[in-house]
Amino acid sequence: MIDGSGQEYAPFRVEQRGIDLIPDEERGMRPSGLFWLWAGAVFNVEFFFYGFLISTFGLSFGQALLAILVGNLFYAFLGLASLQGPEVGSTAFVISRAPFGRNGNRLVAFFNWFTQVGFEIEGVFLVVATVLFLFSSYGASLSPAGKIGVVIVASAVQLLMPFFGHATITRVLRWLSIVFIVLFAILAVLVVSDVHTLSLAPKASWADWTTALVVIISVGGLGWTENGNDYSRYLPRTTPRRRTFLAATFGPGIPSVLLEVLGALAATVTTKTLAIQGLGIPAVLPSWFVVPFLLFAIVQLFAINTLDLYSSGVTLQALGVPVRRWGAVIIDTVIVAIVTGLVLFNGNFYNDLTGFFLYIVVWLAPWFGILIVDWALRRGRYDARALADPAAGEHRHVQGVRPAAIIALVLGMVAALLWINASFAVPPFIGPLSNAIPSFKGSDFSWLLGVVVGGGVYWLLARGQVAHEVGTGSDRAGA
Numbered sequence: 001m002i003d004g005s006g007q008e009y010a011p012f013r014v015e016q017r018g019i020d021l022i023p024d025e026e027r028g029m030r031p032s033g034l035f036w037l038w039a040g041a042v043f044n045v046e047f048f049f050y051g052f053l054i055s056t057f058g059l060s061f062g063q064a065l066l067a068i069l070v071g072n073l074f075y076a077f078l079g080l081a082s083l084q085g086p087e088v089g090s091t092a093f094v095i096s097r098a099p100f101g102r103n104g105n106r107l108v109a110f111f112n113w114f115t116q117v118g119f120e121i122e123g124v125f126l127v128v129a130t131v132l133f134l135f136s137s138y139g140a141s142l143s144p145a146g147k148i149g150v151v152i153v154a155s156a157v158q159l160l161m162p163f164f165g166h167a168t169i170t171r172v173l174r175w176l177s178i179v180f181i182v183l184f185a186i187l188a189v190l191v192v193s194d195v196h197t198l199s200l201a202p203k204a205s206w207a208d209w210t211t212a213l214v215v216i217i218s219v220g221g222l223g224w225t226e227n228g229n230d231y232s233r234y235l236p237r238t239t240p241r242r243r244t245f246l247a248a249t250f251g252p253g254i255p256s257v258l259l260e261v262l263g264a265l266a267a268t269v270t271t272k273t274l275a276i277q278g279l280g281i282p283a284v285l286p287s288w289f290v291v292p293f294l295l296f297a298i299v300q301l302f303a304i305n306t307l308d309l310y311s312s313g314v315t316l317q318a319l320g321v322p323v324r325r326w327g328a329v330i331i332d333t334v335i336v337a338i339v340t341g342l343v344l345f346n347g348n349f350y351n352d353l354t355g356f357f358l359y360i361v362v363w364l365a366p367w368f369g370i371l372i373v374d375w376a377l378r379r380g381r382y383d384a385r386a387l388a389d390p391a392a393g394e395h396r397h398v399q400g401v402r403p404a405a406i407i408a409l410v411l412g413m414v415a416a417l418l419w420i421n422a423s424f425a426v427p428p429f430i431g432p433l434s435n436a437i438p439s440f441k442g443s444d445f446s447w448l449l450g451v452v453v454g455g456g457v458y459w460l461l462a463r464g465q466v467a468h469e470v471g472t473g474s475d476r477a478g479a
Contacts, residue, residue, distance in 0.1 A: 011172070015165025018325035019317045021388050022089040022233055029234035031247040033170050034082070037231060038224075038251030040173030041304045043180035045297040046126070047256050048187070050219055051263025053354075054212035062200030063209050064264040071216025072257045079249035080372055081225035085232035086239050088384045092229040092311070093318035096367070097387050099374035099458065100409075103400035108409065109319040111363045112226045116312035118356050119223075120158075120336045123305030125343055127154045130294050130301075137291070148341060155337035158302055162309040162329045166234055169306055176303055180255075183296055188262055190285060194269045207434075207442035211358075211421055214444045218357045218364075220256055222447060225368045227311045241380075309333065355425025361447045362420065366412020366454025370405055373455040377466040404461035412454025420446040 017026075055064050084095045093112060097105045128150050135142055142150065161169050202209075217223070232244055285293055313328035321328065343352065419433040421444040435441050 011168045011170075012164055013167070014163065014326055015167065016325075017165070018328075019091050019094050019314050019388070021384055024089075024237060027086075027089070027234050027236045029170065029236075031235065031239060031243040033174065034232060034235065034244070035247040035251035036174040036177050037170050038078075038248060039255055040175075040177035040180065041307050042252040043177055043184060043255040043259070044300045044304045046123075046301065046304060047219075047259035048184075048263040048266075050216065051260030051265075052267050053263070054215055054260075055264050055267035057208050057212050058204035059209060059212055060199040060201055060203040061264055061268050062198070063202055063204060064212065064267070065200075065261060067209060067212040067216055068257060068260045068264065071213050072220055072253050072260070074217050074221030075224075075249045075253035075256070076245075077221040077368060078224045078228050078252065079245035080375075081368060082228035082232040082244055082248035083241050083380065084371075084375055084382070085229035086235040086237055086244060087380055088229070088382050088387060089233050089237070090229075090384065090388055091233060091314045091318060092226050093315050094387050095229055095382070096318075096371060098378070098382055099370050099402060099462070100405040101400045101402040104402055104406055106319055107406070108363070108367050109315055111367070113312055113315045113319060115226065115360050115364070116308045116315060117332060117335060117339075118360070119308040120305055120312065120332065121339050121343065122353060122356075123301050123308070124151070124154050124158055124336055124340045127158075127298050127301045127305075128340060128344060130298055134291065134294060144345070147344060151337055151341045151344065155333050155340070158305055158309065158336075159329065159333045161302075161306040162313060163326050165310070165325070166231070169310060170231075170234075173303060173306075176299070179296075180300060183293070184259065184262070186289070187285075187293070188258075190289065191262055191266050191269065195265055198265075198268060205442065207421070207440050207444075210440070210443040210445060214361060214447050215354070215357050216260065217447050218361050220252070222361065222364060222368060223357075224252065225371075226315075226364065227307055230311045230314055231307075309336075352426060355422055358420065358422040358425055358444070358446070361450060362413050362416045363409070365416055365447045365450025366409050369412060369451040369453075369455025370408050370458045373459050374405075374462070374466060377459070377463055378470045381470055402462065402465075404465070405458055407461060408454050408456075408458035411457050412450045415453035416446040416450035419449050420444055 051064065051068060054067055055061075059067065081092070085092075088095050093105065093109045096108060100108060128147070131150050131154070132142060132147065161172060228248060232248060235244060309329060309332060312332045313325050316328040316331065317323065317325060321331075323331065417429070418431045420429065420431045421434045421442050422429045423442070430442070431446070433445075434443055437443070
């Protein structure tokens with residue numbers, strides 16, 4: 001296949017496409033490729049850590065298992081948020097112009113860019129922290145200048161796959177998924193062999209359980225929705241929606257459940273951790289396996305971070321920054337390196353990370369609700385060229401903004417904040433509804449209220465206008 005610049009679209013060549021439309025003849029991806037792309041990203045030490053993380057909230061294994069099983073059902077959100085890409089042939093935040101309008105979309109594109117950069121910082125920080133831990137394990141203590149050097153090298157290595165682009169990411173993650181499966185099979189044997197008794201009886205309050213649930217949803221099905229169409233856009237337009245949905249739902253969902261359950265099991269074996277810059281990895285590994293595991297974990301962290309860095313680059317373009325896709329990747333890499341250094345020397349990674357997971361739901365849940373309601377209202381039909389063309393319909397709506405979507409977003413965010421419990425985040429905040437029901441004191445249903453209120457308000461305010469757009473054959477939401 002040949003891209004718009006005359007270069008072959010293939011792995012290990014720099015992808016020339018950014019947020020422009022992917023022609024039908026360049027869409028060589030298959031649903032199986034989408035499945036393994038997500039599986040290769042999520043077969044990752046991060047998800048093992050997430051299962052251990054929610055257990056530190058005081059949950060029994062039974063409560064942690066329930067949170068993991070229920071929370072991962074919401075990978076169906078990612079499946080739904082991957083259905084628009086094959087139809088339009090562009091990225092999530094070009095498609096998001098449909099409900100929000102061209103200029104209104106800049107607000108949520110900025111939120112997404114900030115979120116993607118946050119996940120990138122998490123990944124690079126974990127790489128750097130792991131490298132420093134390995135140095136210290138052999139009695140070597142790096143100076144501040146040495147630590148900065150590690151940050152720079154890690155950021156430079158992280159740049160490579162997103163720089164090359166979609167075809168390279170798809171191919172490499174498919175290869176790595178096989179190796180990841182072997183590694184975690186070994187890890188599973190080591191962990192399960194040490195498990196003796198499991199408590200299914202509740203230990204923590206069910207309010208605490210809802211906080212664990214929102215973490216699982218945030219790092220899983222809901223947390224990936226803003227990336228979905230960035231990768232499904234290379235599927236042919238004729239791909240059955242069912243196959244796209246299943247690939248994007250089960251590709252990440254299966255490894256996520258397996259690894260998080262393994263992490264929760266590890267929490268029942270020992271409370272001891274490998275103290276890696278404030279991050280506690282359960283110390284369930286025999287000494288001979290620790291170094292190989294951590295070395296391979298570094299590779300995995302680079303792999304999963306690739307998806308965020310690629311998406312943040314195309315989101316920067318959708319935001320209106322006049323830069324090529326690969327140039328946007330370089331900009332984001334520099335920002336990530338600087339912030340990672342600041343967190344390394346001055347931050348509290350554990351608290352910062354948990355707070356980040358809880359707060360991103362505030363905008364992400366209503367945005368997702370609005371996107372899916374808009375998709376349903378227009379029965380999956382978009383005017384792709386109107387969405388992609390910078391000159392298309394700037395006079396429509398109110399200065400390129402659909403007020404109904406902005407109102408729905410704001411009300412959805414307010415609703416999410418009303419029922420959030422981020423008491424140990426920075427800054428700490430507990431919504432008034434969190435303590436309104438005595439038996440659920442301290443609960444967190446921010447994700448649910450955000451989706452329902454954001455999507456519901458948009459349906460009430462915009463259903464007539466969207467129906468008119470579909471009926472006239474014009475996508476005036478591309479304004």
